[in-house]
Amino acid sequence: MLRQQWQTNQSLVCVGLDPEPERFPVELAADPYPIFSFNKLIIDATATLVCAYKPQMAHYSAKSAELELEMTIDYIHQSYPQIPVILDAKRGDVGSTAQYYAQEAFERYKADAVTVNPYLGFDSLEPFFAYSDKGIIVLCRTSNPGSMDIQTLMLENTTPLYLHIAQLAATQWNKNNNVLLVVGATHPDALQKVRSVVGNMPLLVPGIGAQGGDVMATVSAAQTQEGNGLIISASRSILYHDPKLSLMDYSKEVSKAAAELREQVNQTRFNFPHSLHQP
Amino acid sequence: MLRQQWQTNQSLVCVGLDPEPERFPVELAADPYPIFSFNKLIIDATATLVCAYKPQMAHYSAKSAELELEMTIDYIHQSYPQIPVILDAKRGDVGSTAQYYAQEAFERYKADAVTVNPYLGFDSLEPFFAYSDKGIIVLCRTSNPGSMDIQTLMLENTTPLYLHIAQLAATQWNKNNNVLLVVGATHPDALQKVRSVVGNMPLLVPGIGAQGGDVMATVSAAQTQEGNGLIISASRSILYHDPKLSLMDYSKEVSKAAAELREQVNQTRFNFPHSLHQP
Numbered sequence: 001m002l003r004q005q006w007q008t009n010q011s012l013v014c015v016g017l018d019p020e021p022e023r024f025p026v027e028l029a030a031d032p033y034p035i036f037s038f039n040k041l042i043i044d045a046t047a048t049l050v051c052a053y054k055p056q057m058a059h060y061s062a063k064s065a066e067l068e069l070e071m072t073i074d075y076i077h078q079s080y081p082q083i084p085v086i087l088d089a090k091r092g093d094v095g096s097t098a099q100y101y102a103q104e105a106f107e108r109y110k111a112d113a114v115t116v117n118p119y120l121g122f123d124s125l126e127p128f129f130a131y132s133d134k135g136i137i138v139l140c141r142t143s144n145p146g147s148m149d150i151q152t153l154m155l156e157n158t159t160p161l162y163l164h165i166a167q168l169a170a171t172q173w174n175k176n177n178n179v180l181l182v183v184g185a186t187h188p189d190a191l192q193k194v195r196s197v198v199g200n201m202p203l204l205v206p207g208i209g210a211q212g213g214d215v216m217a218t219v220s221a222a223q224t225q226e227g228n229g230l231i232i233s234a235s236r237s238i239l240y241h242d243p244k245l246s247l248m249d250y251s252k253e254v255s256k257a258a259a260e261l262r263e264q265v266n267q268t269r270f271n272f273p274h275s276l277h278q279p
Numbered sequence: 280m281l282r283q284q285w286q287t288n289q290s291l292v293c294v295g296l297d298p299e300p301e302r303f304p305v306e307l308a309a310d311p312y313p314i315f316s317f318n319k320l321i322i323d324a325t326a327t328l329v330c331a332y333k334p335q336m337a338h339y340s341a342k343s344a345e346l347e348l349e350m351t352i353d354y355i356h357q358s359y360p361q362i363p364v365i366l367d368a369k370r371g372d373v374g375s376t377a378q379y380y381a382q383e384a385f386e387r388y389k390a391d392a393v394t395v396n397p398y399l400g401f402d403s404l405e406p407f408f409a410y411s412d413k414g415i416i417v418l419c420r421t422s423n424p425g426s427m428d429i430q431t432l433m434l435e436n437t438t439p440l441y442l443h444i445a446q447l448a449a450t451q452w453n454k455n456n457n458v459l460l461v462v463g464a465t466h467p468d469a470l471q472k473v474r475s476v477v478g479n480m481p482l483l484v485p486g487i488g489a490q491g492g493d494v495m496a497t498v499s500a501a502q503t504q505e506g507n508g509l510i511i512s513a514s515r516s517i518l519y520h521d522p523k524l525s526l527m528d529y530s531k532e533v534s535k536a537a538a539e540l541r542e543q544v545n546q547t548r549f550n551f552p553h554s555l556h557q558p
Contacts, residue, residue: 058379090372094423100337117371119398121425144373146400156433
């Protein structure tokens with residue numbers, strides 16, 4: 001799905017569906033399902049511009065909005081069945097419990113992919129990996145400053161922890177060829193190192209925009225020889241605009257922001273020497 | 280709350296509320312809220328025998344049973360306000376999102392403590408630590424076999440990763456004196472090492488019973504000089520009995536299982552040479 005979508009929309013951009021109701025257009029104030037309606041607006045405005053959508057679970061859980069999350073994912077599957085949905089849940093638990101989290105992601109919410117935390121090791125991820133038609137996106141080097149506390153610790157063999165995880169993910173953990181990794185745009189050096197050990201594995205890259213990651217550095221460091229291999233995720237920079245705009249004008253701003261990011265990414269990748277997609 | 284409860288019930292036992300409806304007493308089959316009713320039965324049967332309750336989130340999320348989780352925690356707070364509730368959610372995300380997960384745990388569900396994953400580093404945990412009257416229980420060495428994949432990796436300075444995390448948790452991360460750690464009963468050596476670096480910090484110890492952890496080895500390795508410092512969690516061995524029993528007989532089996540575990544733990548701790556609680 002992802003490869004198809006990279007091609008169809010000529011886009012490596014993923015829109016993060018991270019609803020913050022206090023920043024919604026004022027016109028949605030009286031909507032009975034404001035989160036769903038906001039997401040629908042974003043989805044309709046960007047469906048020709050993205051390779052994936054990524055709802056971030058905590059934004060829904062904190063607000064008892066599980067139903068609106070289900071409605072959102074259903075809407076994408078119904079209206080844009082070709083676009084994969086990544087549930088950003090960062091789950092991780094011992095094997096018997098991980099099974100329930102896998103059910104939550106794939107059976108309850110019907111996501112196409114889910115983010116997971118590797119700290120508990122292989123048997124905590126195996127129930128996810130077993131869904132061989134789903135994408136399992138393992139945290140490797142996250143975009144936040146605190147990623148230096150644990151992820152970059154140097155192991156005895158002088159490999160940093162995150163790179164050891166990339167190696168495991170690319171080999172022992174990838175029996176069903178359904179593993180991906182998270183590497184933040186704020187660390188181009190890490191993107192390059194991870195790319196060098198994982199071949200063509202797709203990388204989910206948060207941290208562009210609000211968090212300060214640079215598009216050119218990201219794409220240059222981590223695209224594959226085919227000029228793709230990346231899911232570049234942005235949320236706030238695409239989602240939020242002047243709340244006083246009419247829904248139609250708001251929607252235009254959303255499209256414009258997504259199109260600009262897609263263009264910025266494409267500029268870099270099509271100019272990159274290894275690319276097979278020279279314009 | 281925890282210290283008080285160790286004292287009042289003379290118990291280090293925590294009951295995990297991990298509902299598996301297919302194993303419920305048959306009498307609950309027609310109940311409109313079977314998960315809540317099952318939990319209520321367990322809680323009423325064990326409230327004089329435990330130091331805490333620990334609902335495991337995934338069991339509720341997979342079944343769209345958020346409401347029954349809320350009802351369960353409300354019931355404990357209403358009926359047994361002295362007993363702390365640990366929400367076992369193993370959350371972890373970048374700072375801005377971690378804030379929403381902290382809201383989920385403490386404002387939506389009104390838990391007294393939550394389990395969190397340290398892989399994303401300090402800024403991912405800070406929004407939890409900021410709730411200074413809540414307990415933040417950081418994964419250190421988990422009870423599953425896969426805990427050997429990442430947690431025991433040896434760092435450059437020859438400290439295993441989990442022990443490095445214990446050191447961080449006991450020092451830099453513990454500014455509000457509200458940090459605890461998870462260390463599985465399946466690793467008595469790790470329990471002893473962690474205890475040696477964290478002073479009197481309480482440890483949440485899963486893995487007794489079904490997972491094969493040994494009570495005597497756990498308590499000897501990790502109790503404090505006061506003969507406590509442990510939250511020994513058991514779920515399946517206390518929760519599940521012959522489903523054909525009447526609710527009253529089922530409830531007796533639950534009490535018996537919890538009382539036996541409490542007794543087993545107390546036997547060991549009161550015989551331990553360092554204990555101040557010699558009978």
